Amino acid sequence: MRYQKPKGTADILPGESEKWQYVESVAQNVFSRYRFSEIRTPIFESYEVFERSSGDTSDIVSKEMYDFKDKGDRHIALRPEGTAGVVRAYVENKLYGPEYQRPYKVWYKGPMFRYERPQSGRQRQFHQIGLEAFGSDSPELDVEIISVGLNFLNELGVHNLKVAINTLGDPESRENYHKALVDYFTPFKDQLSDDSKVRLEKNPLRILDSKDENDKKFVADAPSILDYLNDASKERFEYLKSLLDDLDINYVVDPTMVRGLDYYNHTIFEFMVTDPAFNNKEITVLAGGRYNGLVEELGGKSEPGIGFGLGMERLMLLLKDEDIHVENNLDVYLVTIGDSAERASVKILSNLRRAGFSADKDYLQRKTKAQFKTADRLNAKYTVTIGDAELENDTANVKNMATGEQVSVSLENLAEELKKIEG
RNA sequence: GCGGUAUUGGUGAAGUGGUUAACACAUCGGUUUGUGGUACCGACACACGUGGGUUCGAUUCCCACAUACCGCCCCA
Structure with missing residues (x-):
């Protein structure tokens, strides 16, 4: 083998x-019921777009980005995730303008790139489906986002999802909690x-998320974000939970998320699932949240936003063949x-196809018997046989082909x- | 970036330091003239990921590299 894929x-x-087409069509369907429209943004962006949005301490920026200088000496990066580009487009096209209905709701699908070690369901070029909604801070919208994701996965036949939620609070709460964590962990440093x-x-x-067994011991007794929320943030979170209850959505609050x-x-x-495809380990298939500072960070007005992304490769591993409705129908084999x-x-x-039939024939000059064999293998509904006499x-x-009946x-x-025969 | 395992035909795979690299599936052809299944017969590896090394000789031993899978990190 001379060449192999990267x-x-x-x-x-x-x-x-x-x-993939099936999954994407379900996405298209479900999302449009919730009034999300598709947005297509470039696969690469100026490096700063991601640096600015993700934060330069994040691993994505510090070590996983595919970036390069183009011939015009521009610093370019292949998108590692979808949100930053969509936000950039939102700002650049002034979609926050008064002529647009808010919330402004879009979804996207496409390849993303991260320079990391491939593993099951993880690749350097991978694919995400995601959606974003801008211009409303309403908790009802938070619930809508969670529910559209759930709906999408359910429609695909993915059940037994665990919905984990948490809140990071508003900037003030987050700041207070940040201090509390530093105070708590520093003695054990x-x-x-x-x-x-x-x-x-x-x-x-991020320490809360550590997989290190020793760290986990300290994390167990660490202060919880829930105790550091100011009244407004706390009230918001309580209201959100009650909305989820109204929709009969089962969820767990995970304060370490x-x-x-x-x-x-x-x-x-995050939506988690435990499946044999992943050795019965719990994995996250969809994740998202609110990002009220991001639009401003990328040069727009102060505009709230919320969205989620889901990994196609992981999703495909979860889907059983019987969940996937794929029809390969060949009407006529000539x-x-x-x-x-x-x-x-x-x-x-040519005439058959123009009339709307899917039709095919042998192009290898094979014997009649072989042609019928092929028709059988392709699961053709009908064969049409033509010879000199005909x-x-x-x-x-x-x-x-199902009944074996032949008519002239x-x-x-x-x-x-x-x-006519088709009825 | 770190650690582990693997790499033989279209596919699943067996196997050996040395004449023709099992077996199965798939594919193609045939079993007398233009019809799908089964059965039977036949065909099917420029050679065993790439490059070095050890050896009289390596697909089999050693090293490096590449890729895949698993784990860490991180994440969808």
Whole structure:
């Protein structure tokens, strides 16, 4: 093998691509019911867009970004996630203007890039489906976002989802909590893992997310964000929970849940699932939250926003074949016998297709028997056999492959005849 | 970036330091003239990821690299 695809990339081949199309069509469907429109933004952006939005302490910026200088010496990065580009587009196109209905609701799908070690459901070029809503700080909208995600996954047949929610509070609450964490962890600093020592300096919230067993002991007794919310933030969170109750959405509050990206505040959430595809370990398939400071951070007015992203590769692993509705229907397989029929087949096929049938034929000059074999294997509904005799009499033999019944019809009106047979 | 395991045909795979690299599936062809299944017969590895090394000789041993999978980090 001479060439191979770059590490961490995948070819999505026919057979698999139909599944992707199916998932994307369900997304399109569900999201438009919630009145989200598709937005398509560039796959690469100015490096600063991501640096600015994700925060330069985040791993995404510090070590996972695919960035390069283009021929014009611009610092470019392949998008590592979807939100930053959408926010940039929102600001650049002045979509916060009074002529636009708010909240401004969009969804996107497409490839993202992160320079990391490939693993099951994780690749360097991976794909996300996500959505964002701008211009409303309403908790009702938070719940709508959670519910559209849930709806989407349920429609695909993914059940047993665990919905975990948390709040990071408003900036004031977050600031207070930040201090409390530093005060709490600093005395144990020497006993923390090396990673967490760094986190203590840069982003103490991330310590809560540590997988280190020793760290976990300290995390267990760490102060909870829920105790540091100011009244407004607390009230908001309580209201949010009651809205989820109204919708009969089962959720758990996970006060240790944090976010890898810096721009979140208030509501954050993750949908987790435990599945054999991941060795029965709990993995996150969808995650999102509110980011009220981000639009301003990228040069817009102070505008609230909320959204989520979900990983396609992980989702595809969760979907069972029977969940995926893929039809591969071949209406007609044309069997030709002899050179005249071979020649006539070009026009016959063309007419059938124009009449709306999916139709195909053999292009390898194979024997009749082999052609029927192929028709069988392709699961053709009908075969149409043409030979010298048929061409002379202007007839065609139409065989119903399921019943084996064969009838002779007018070749001239083949498409019409087939429609009649179809009923 | 760190650690572990793996890498043989279209697919699943067996196997050995040395004449023809099992077996199965798939595919193609045939079993007398233009019809799908089954059965039977036949065909099907420029050679065992790439590059070095050890050896009289390596697909089998050693090293490096690449890729895949798993774990850490991080994340969807």
